[in-house]
Amino acid sequence: MKVLYFSWIKDNIGKNEEDLSLNDNIKTISDLINYLITINENYKKAFSDMSIIRFSKNMNLVNIDEMIDNDDEIAFFPPMTGG
Amino acid sequence: MKVLYFSWIKDNIGKNEEDLSLNDNIKTISDLINYLITINENYKKAFSDMSIIRFSKNMNLVNIDEMIDNDDEIAFFPPMTGG
Amino acid sequence: MIKVQTENFSLEKETKNLIHKNNNVGAVSSFIGIVRDKAKEKDLISMTLEHYPGMTQTMLKKIEKQAYLRWKLLDSLIIHRYGELFPGDNIVLVITLSKHRKDAINACHFLIDWLKTKGPFWKYEKTKNSGHWVEALESDNLEEKKWDI
Amino acid sequence: MIKVQTENFSLEKETKNLIHKNNNVGAVSSFIGIVRDKAKEKDLISMTLEHYPGMTQTMLKKIEKQAYLRWKLLDSLIIHRYGELFPGDNIVLVITLSKHRKDAINACHFLIDWLKTKGPFWKYEKTKNSGHWVEALESDNLEEKKWDI
Numbered sequence: 140m141k142v143l144y145f146s147w148i149k150d151n152i153g154k155n156e157e158d159l160s161l162n163d164n165i166k167t168i169s170d171l172i173n174y175l176i177t178i179n180e181n182y183k184k185a186f187s188d189m190s191i192i193r194f195s196k197n198m199n200l201v202n203i204d205e206m207i208d209n210d211d212e213i214a215f216f217p218p219m220t221g222g
Numbered sequence: 223m224k225v226l227y228f229s230w231i232k233d234n235i236g237k238n239e240e241d242l243s244l245n246d247n248i249k250t251i252s253d254l255i256n257y258l259i260t261i262n263e264n265y266k267k268a269f270s271d272m273s274i275i276r277f278s279k280n281m282n283l284v285n286i287d288e289m290i291d292n293d294d295e296i297a298f299f300p301p302m303t304g305g
Numbered sequence: 306m307i308k309v310q311t312e313n314f315s316l317e318k319e320t321k322n323l324i325h326k327n328n329n330v331g332a333v334s335s336f337i338g339i340v341r342d343k344a345k346e347k348d349l350i351s352m353t354l355e356h357y358p359g360m361t362q363t364m365l366k367k368i369e370k371q372a373y374l375r376w377k378l379l380d381s382l383i384i385h386r387y388g389e390l391f392p393g394d395n396i397v398l399v400i401t402l403s404k405h406r407k408d409a410i411n412a413c414h415f416l417i418d419w420l421k422t423k424g425p426f427w428k429y430e431k432t433k434n435s436g437h438w439v440e441a442l443e444s445d446n447l448e449e450k451k452w453d454i
Numbered sequence: 455m456i457k458v459q460t461e462n463f464s465l466e467k468e469t470k471n472l473i474h475k476n477n478n479v480g481a482v483s484s485f486i487g488i489v490r491d492k493a494k495e496k497d498l499i500s501m502t503l504e505h506y507p508g509m510t511q512t513m514l515k516k517i518e519k520q521a522y523l524r525w526k527l528l529d530s531l532i533i534h535r536y537g538e539l540f541p542g543d544n545i546v547l548v549i550t551l552s553k554h555r556k557d558a559i560n561a562c563h564f565l566i567d568w569l570k571t572k573g574p575f576w577k578y579e580k581t582k583n584s585g586h587w588v589e590a591l592e593s594d595n596l597e598e599k600k601w602d603i
Contacts, residue, residue, distance in 0.1 A: 145504060145574075145576055146504060146578075198508050199512070214506060216574070217587065217589075219571060219572055219573055220570065220571075220575060220577050220590045220591075220594075221505075221534060221546070221569040221572070221574070222406070222546050222569035222575075228355055228427055229355060229429075233438075281363050297357060300427060300440075300441065301422070301440075302424055302426060302427070302441065303421065303422075303426060303427060303440075303442075304421060304422075304424025304425070305385075305396070305397050305424060305426075315466065316465060317464065320465055324488070328491070330488050330490070331490045332486070333488065334484070334485050335483070335485075336481070336482070336483050336484075336555065337482040338555065341478050341480040341553065343478055393473075404490065406566060409485075410485065410562075410566070413559075414563070417559070418555075
């Protein structure tokens with residue numbers, strides 16, 4: 140699974156993307172986040188306030204209980220500030 | 223008194239301005255209109271539908287009972303359509 | 306600033322000029338009105354704008370002032386042309402500048418709505434075999450009324 | 455049309471191009487967003503816009519389509535820049551064209567409000583001794599919500 144990070148989430152984690160091979164019990168975005176925060180303190184810090192985290196699956200904004208699988212591109216980012 | 227006419231009011235009356243010397247019983251815009259429509263049929267036609275006539279005194283929009291005197295510049299025109 | 310003129314205007318030139326004259330500009334809104342090539346479904350030959358010279362300046366200044374009382378504007382420009390114009394010709398330009406987008410956008414919208422019903426202009430449309438004075442639209446009156454001047 | 459690019463844009467060139475491509479244009483609304491020279495009261499050195507390339511195109515096309523469903527538009531253009539920009543640089547351009555002013559003005563307003571909260575861009579402001587990611591404003595959220603997308 141391709142996972143992308145933007146803005147200060149990228150800065151906290153220290154990379155802008157990574158390829159993860161996930162085991163079968165990670166079925167939703169929520170499961171993925173619960174896995175990521177076990178990797179190290181940087182991830183834990185990045186996801187410490189979920190009210191300011193947004194996520195997309197294959198470039199569409201989705202909810203935290205969205206089903207995901209290994210072919211998907213998942214991205215995490217703060218609220219957008221375009222324009 | 224300088225009186226100006228614009229748009230189709232000008233076309234109906236056949237002039238865009240005139241200088242009128244008015245007698246003392248013409249005290250308001252309304253009095254002026256009542257006088258103008260006695261001049262000839264063209265004036266009468268121009269002022270036949272007062273719902274689409276606007277008027278100004280010295281370049282400010284005013285009401286029909288506005289007091290006027292010989293030093294004023296009065297203008298008659300249809301609703302504005304700028305922009 | 307108010308300009309009532311026969312000549313055309315350049316959007317880019319006017320915009321750049323205003324941006325350079327002001328500090329900390331974050332938002333620039335503009336509106337251009339253009340002569341369309343149809344008048345009541347007929348091909349338009351030309352549109353002649355008549356105005357009341359002394360009154361135009363007075364009224365446009367008054368309404369520009371209103372916009373500054375309602376929104377935080379850094380600068381603004383209204384250019385309104387008069388005389389005979391042809392399809393595709395520019396009629397009017399409104400530009401507003403502010404720090405934040407909301408002020409510039411709303412002020413620009415307000416100014417153009419206002420010009421439609423309170424700008425002392427009258428339009429004569431010439432088509433192939435005839436001509437007529439453009440009537441004010443009730444819908445324009447409603448648009449303008451929502452600003453509660 | 456959507457363009458996401460590092461290069462600057464020309465308001466006049468883009469506006470003229472759109473007017474020439476379309477018939478019977480009566481109203482052109484535009485909005486330009488510009489990098490201001492202050493960030494939280496400090497002098498700004500630069501603002502770097504990061505975006506999510508694939509998603510930007512998708513989302514901007516989606517919202518442009520929304521605008522066409524809501525208003526009678528003849529044409530529209532959104533240009534959004536990314537990369538490092540400096541005070542006074544253009545960030546974003548929205549142009550909308552219609553027959554009547556209301557459609558162009560409202561669609562332009564809608565598009566820029568939407569870009570603020572749903573355009574997948576993030577801004578990093580560099581000041582003299584530090585830098586920070588710009589937080590989304592709750593006021594922008596409220597602005598966008600009024601369009602009820």
